[in-house]
Amino acid sequence: MFFRMVEKDQIADLVRGLASEYEVVGPVEKQGRFVFAPVTGAEELRLDYDTTLLPPKRWFFPPEETIMRFRTADEEVTDDEVFAPPRVLFGLHPCDINALLLMDNVFTRDYVDPYYKARRDNTLVVGVSCTPSDTCFCNVWDTDEVHWGFDVFLTDLGDRYYASLRTVKGAELLDDYVKSSEVTEEDTAEFQRVVGEFKQAFDNDVDTTQLPVLLDAKFDSPIWDEFGEQCLSCGACSMVCPTCYCFDVTDRLAPDQKSGRRVRTWDSCQFKEFAAVAHGQNFREGRASRVKYRYYHKQWGYLSKFERVLCVGCGRCARACPSDISPVRVIEALQTGGVR
């Protein structure tokens, strides 16, 4: 990787420059919280945001998307045109970039998803460092650091950014739009100090020892019933999760029924119908089994395939769940045998 120093007041130039070539999407305020939304200038950006309501996944994998079109008259089947304008996602935190990498595993490996991939290929990612909030626990999964999956990463050193340039395109952007300077040894030392402090700032200590074993060994534990009683089966956790990728597929006909499209929408394993099959059989009928499945899949199912857990510790689900069910509470319960 290469590195440059960028003065903070250059960010306005950078965004202006980017906006001339790309749609720039970044964190903006919404009623005291934050969302990723298109911006026209740096003044709209809130790079000091804690976390966003929805993760960046919707810019690659929208909540609703056409995956195929058909005409009933001549049985013609076509792909949907992917709307993937050149776009920059500006200001992603390490957890969210790590989450994208986990999504990439699903959507760009075996049976490449053309829609996800087209957007991923057409999107530049500019990361920015963050400060932990009380619901974050990315330190637990080592997702507080990120080393690829972005084009530029900006680490905040007070009045300047320490910019890591991961890709050619990222380096070009910086060259084109801002005056940056060489990194000195002092800069790197300052970078080390800042990152070190950041690591110290986490107070969430979650004991993840032997999670897959615990999940199997405690498969029938009563803790799941307790969580089941609390769960509202609303699926909010899955929607806000940057690593939840499950979807439902339905056919939608045009009003005249002559043509139609096949649409996928975000789905959640917390919905009762998720695992229902014909003849009234449902493999996860009870709420408890569904809550369990979410964690089982995240901490063990995905791990067994991709050697990472399917959680980046962003804490969004903890904030979104009206009943305060969260990975931290669940893992604690698995470790201690009791729900707190």
Place this chain on the structure above:
Amino acid sequence: MSVIPQDAYRRDAETNPYRPWPARITSIIDLTETEKLFEFRIIDPEIRESFTFQSGQFVELSIFGVGEAPISISSAPSKQGFVELCVRCAGDVTGALHAKQCGDVVGIRGPFGRGFPFQEMKGHDVLLVAGGLGIAPLKSLINHIHDERHEFGKVTILYGAKNPAEVLFRYQFDMWKHRDDFDLILTVDEPDESWDGERGLVTGLFDQIEVDPDNTYGAICGPPVMYKYVIDEMRKKHMDVDKIYVSFERRMKCGIGKCGHCGVGHQYTCVDGPVFNYWEAMNLQGAI
């Protein structure tokens, strides 16, 4: 680890894996009141030529405007150019398929999933146990074994249905019954006057068969409740857990390991299964 089979999509990385190929219904046979056997011909000749599969794999069948359903292929891989599906009318897609006629066009994607380990089974005895509609994927395997019969040892088929009217592929079984290289035993839970076969559950048939535990591969497919009991019987016969294969049915939306619906334990039925060996299956929490 999942072994994604070589399939038609690989030949063209640009292909949208969610886009089905139009296929024409070339024959429909009524099997029972609720099941029909359909034969399809993929319209695009290139795709049709390259469509190869293993017994135990499935396709996603599309009725445009209704949706998709995963269905096991029940014809043998050796039957080129056509795909045969045995479908029970169980809901929207399958119901809409049942309303179709010869010559109508539907969509097919696939084949997907891991099938039975046909090559490994060669040189061994095979014990196949089917319950109800579970015979559909096993029929593909049986037909395939039939095509290469000399490669296998003893082949035993146990098949249970609820009543005589629900016994599928009776015409074929009647044919096989008279062959001495297949041991076929049929049983029904609720026999009527016409029934001259066995009665009772399929597990009851194990008393009648001899199994060479070191040399036998097992394959099971049927309703979820059946697995545990059949496996118990196989274990009583001392068969190896990793030589017993089971085929699972789960809800599926994509068939290619993305939509997440078919999760069973830590695996996905669509890409890691639907055929699992029993050792794997035992390790899947909530599977059996």
Place this chain on the structure above:
Amino acid sequence: MAPRVVVIGLASDFGCQVQMTNIEDHLLDVLGLIDLRYWQLASSGHLPDSYDVAIIEGAVTTDEHVALLERVRETAGVVIAIGACAFTGGIPALAALGEIDRHCAVVYGDTPPVAGVTRRTPGPVGSVIAVDYHVPGCPIDTDEFVRVLHRALQGLSDRPPQDPLCAVCKTMENVCFLERGQVCLGLVTRTGCGARCVTLGRPCTGCRGLSPEANLPAAAGVLESRGLDGAELVRLFDLYNAAREAVR
């Protein structure tokens, strides 16, 4: 042959019938799929003796409604209940909360009119006859109506969305009303509206009825844990769902 369709209004405000017409761009496409035989709102004529599909709006509030529905059920192969009134009793079912005669006295005093109807406690269509398809909401969403009509014409199963609203609300990137200290019924309300109200800045009031998957005790607990009154859940939910016991 296009199925013969009739549209029948019971006690309602006609809002859902209006919504049926609110697909101006595609109204003629949809009409092209059916043979519309009777729609009092839009056309002269009488309810014919035979038809295939009956679309019913409104709650059941009179004995005459019951008799009509029984006749409809005998005649129509398919019955579609549209809107909260027909599905859950809706707003008219608020009158089920008290004595119907008392309501009558409040409105008419001691000389109620005798205009050929016998009042009964309001309820949904499903409390009187079997309903094949349901379109929830007050008012219905036009697109959803067309989708359900399509399903009915295709002979597919009735699949009103089952789960609570919050998931869709999240996809709209709303700041949750619970965080803002307000009771929101999205926790327990049937999804499918796109969390319209919340997105426009107003808590969900439950017009689509109770989600069959709702966890009511947990939802009341959630409100309590945020310093809100758990009983408000029920009081507010009565607005469109006072007859929820009668929903089938």
Place this chain on the structure above:
Amino acid sequence: MSTITVEHVARIEGHGTITVDVEGGVVRDIKMDIIEPARFFESMVVGRRFDEVSLITSRICGICSPNHAVTSLRAVEDALGIEVSERTKVLRKLLVYGSYLQNHATHLYVFAAPDFVGLPSVFPLAETHPEVVQRALTIKKIGNELTTLIGGRPVHPITALVGGFASEPDARSLEEFAERLTRLAGEAEETARLFATFEVPAFETAGDMLALVADDDYAIYEGETASLQGAWRRPVAEYRDFIREDVVGHSNAKHSTVAGSPFMVGALPRVNLSADRLAPRAAAVLGELGWSGVSRNPFMNNVCQAVELVDACERCAGYARQLLEMGGSSEPVPFAVRAGSGVGATEAPRGTLYHAYSIDDDGFVTAGDVITPTAQNLGNLEADMRAFAPTVVDEPRDRFVLLVEQLVRAYDPCLSCSVH
């Protein structure tokens, strides 16, 4: 004696039956039974909290729901002593006008027009006169879009709250809308010209005509009630003093009287009382049609609705632009819940709509009263039918029935409103 019964009069909103008793070629009696069952709104709101009232009463009518919502909000605000911002007022006017565009277009083209071209409904018209149907759909659609833009959906607004709005459309949509409305005014003018060509019976009502009036506005959102015959103006808060409502045995809707006689409300009374305050293009069209100052022919209500469509287009385009410039906020103003009683009145498409509520200390409703335009019109409509029927009783029976129905439809009655 023979009795002619028209059950479930078509192409009106709600369920009503007309019975005419004819004896020896003379009309003995004629009445309209409103069989639409009562839903008891005035009783249902009792015990509900003040902020639920507009949600409930909006369901009195799905056709003019914005009017019920806005009127009930005004009554509740009157009871709680809340004064809303100017911006809120403009937004509410837009909401009400959205309802005008929807309602007038639907009534004129879907309900009334088939009569004049001799068709049972608008559907065959789509084949014979596609351009006319297209225009109807265009106007109706823009009306829907306007109510959606301001209220959140075409029927039953979401955003209108006690004291203000939950959210507002963005500037871009307002700008775009102003453009479209300006363009739509042309379509509306064509509508007025079309309806002016339809021949209507020469008939005059004996009843008075009432509408809201304001000094500097074509009053729809606020104003005083004015009488055409009595030439008086009175504050709406006194509505109980000048409008009397009685239960009549054959109808689930009550009938209203002013000074002991039936009267008419709606587009015709409004134009009669406020023609000089119409927006320029609407005034021009009215002139073009040869308007002579005042008309007492209820059949002219259709033409007046068409003129109001032109007015609505111009006015709404103006309001949209005004919102872009005026600043201010539509966020609900702060208020304290307290006991009180209040009245709200607006002009709904079919005439003046009154809502009144009493609220207790905790904000729960203790009494409600709603007088809808159709409830006010029904007495006059029956009186008109009685006067009109004998003049056409010699016509062939079908034509006779059609003419009577046409009179009913000219009033554009909304029976579910009238009963509520």
